[in-house]
Amino acid sequence: NAGVTQTPKFRVLKTGQSMTLLCAQDMNHEYMYWYRQDPGMGLRLIHYSVGEGTTAKGEVPDGYNVSRLKKQNFLLGLESAAPSQTSVYFCASSYVLAGWADTQYFGPGTRLTVL
Amino acid sequence: GENVEQHPSTLSVQEGDSAVIKCTYSDSASNYFPWYKQELGKRPQLIIDIRSNVGEKKDQRIAVTLNKTAKHFSLHITETQPEDSAVYFCAAISPGYSTLTFGKGTMLLVSP
Numbered sequence: 001n002a003g004v005t006q007t008p009k010f011r012v013l014k015t016g017q018s019m020t021l022l023c024a025q026d027m028n029h030e031y032m033y034w035y036r037q038d039p040g041m042g043l044r045l046i047h048y049s050v051g052e053g054t055t056a057k058g059e060v061p062d063g064y065n066v067s068r069l070k071k072q073n074f075l076l077g078l079e080s081a082a083p084s085q086t087s088v089y090f091c092a093s094s095y096v097l098a099g100w101a102d103t104q105y106f107g108p109g110t111r112l113t114v115l
Numbered sequence: 116g117e118n119v120e121q122h123p124s125t126l127s128v129q130e131g132d133s134a135v136i137k138c139t140y141s142d143s144a145s146n147y148f149p150w151y152k153q154e155l156g157k158r159p160q161l162i163i164d165i166r167s168n169v170g171e172k173k174d175q176r177i178a179v180t181l182n183k184t185a186k187h188f189s190l191h192i193t194e195t196q197p198e199d200s201a202v203y204f205c206a207a208i209s210p211g212y213s214t215l216t217f218g219k220g221t222m223l224l225v226s227p
Contacts (some may be wrong), residue, residue, distance in 0.1 A: 043217050090159070100209075100211050101214065102208075104149075105161070108158050109158075
């Protein structure tokens with residue numbers, strides 16, 4: 001049982017390049033989330049999904065797109081990377097309890113640098 | 116929506132002392148309050164949580180208390196050790212919502 005995994009662990013991009021971050025979970029969780037964490041800052045929600053084929057915007061969605069084609073995977077895309085997107089990205093998943101989200105479990109993070 | 120405020124932002128204690136981190140929330144319907152610990156360079160990990168039908172929960176040296184009337188909940192760490200040094204995040208969720216609302220974190224430094 002691997003829990004929540006993220007690929008890649010590190011990545012360096014040049015401004016304008018694109019990339020996709022992959023999150024996978026093997027806990028059969030309905031809900032999945034993408035956060036970014038900047039130095040000295042808390043967790044800011046980018047996008048989330050409440051089920052296969054659904055996505056929704058979080059607090060800071062601009063410049064990112066997501067897809068949830070399979071229940072166990074949640075992809076985060078950067079179409080044209082900017083230096084402001086340099087950050088650590090965390091994926092998380094949670095089960096549903098009595099109709100709403102419960103405990104979130106986090107992946108190990110992806111450290112992205114945009115030059 | 117929900118708003119969670121966390122204090123203090125930084126807390127320094129001597130090894131063996133107790134540490135208390137407090138969070139307040141705005142939505143009186145919120146019913147689930149987890150606490151996460153994030154060590155440097157690591158992922159946030161759940162250390163304890165409490166639901167609105169319980170006033171206090173303990174797990175060895177850590178405890179969480181909930182005051183629904185005042186809309187605040189606190190993390191208590193007793194007999195602190197250097198390995199307790201980390202950033203701690205509180206969070207809250209309201210019924211029917213799909214996302215947790217996190218506090219901004221408290222950096223706890225435990226000096227030997």
